[in-house]
Amino acid sequence: MGVGFIAGVIGGLLFAHAAYATIQYRGMLKIMEEFSGPPTNVVIELLLGLVLCMVAGLAVPGKFHSILPDSEENRVVSLPSNLDFMIFNHRGSLSPFDPELKLKT
C-alpha cells in the first residue's frame, strides 16, 4: 500500500502543476477563444500523472481474495469457527502405552 499511495500523491502533484502551467499558458495567449490545446510538455505531464494515478488506483485498495471454498487461504479459516472440532492439548503422549504393564504389588 505504501508504494501505491506515494505514486498517487506524485500523480496528484503532477496534475496540479499541469493545471497551473495551463492557466499560465492561457494567460499568455490572451485570446480566450483560440485555445487549441495545452503545450506539449503539459500533455506529457498529464499522461504521466494519469499513469501514476492508475497504478495507485489499482494498487491501493488491496489484493483480491479468493472466493473458492477449497483454495489455500480459505481452508484453515473455517475450521476453528466450527464447534464440531475442538482441539485440546494433553500429555497423553508421554504416558507409556504397554498393555502388559501391571501394577507392582
Next chain:
Amino acid sequence: MAVQDSTRSSSEGKSGDDGEDLSIFHAENLQNNMKSIYYSRTFLSIMGGVVAGIWGFTGLTGFVFYLLIMAIASLGLLAKAKFSVGNYFDSWNRIILDGFFGGLMSFVLFWTFAYDIVHIF
C-alpha cells in the same frame, strides 16, 4: 443443528442454479472484492475527469476519453485478478461493467470542475 447451519451460512453463500458447478463460494470475500473494484473505478474516473478538464476536452471527445479510461481500468483489474476471473468473482460482468455509471457521474463532475478552474476562471 440450527446453530451449526447459521454459522456456516454466514461465511458461505450460494449462487443461482444456472448450470455452473460453482454453487457455494465465500460471500464475504466476494463482497470485499466488489468494494475494491468499486473504489478503483471511482478513483480512476475522478482522475480521468481532472485530466479531461485540464486538457480542454469539450462535448463528445470527453465521453470517448471516459470510455478509454474505463477500458484501461478493466484491463488493469483483469491483470490484478491474474486473468482467472473465476477465482475472485462469480461472473465476468462484475469486473467489466460494474461501477460504470457511477464512475460516469464522478467523471462529469470533476471534468466540469477542472475545466472551469483552468479555462474559465
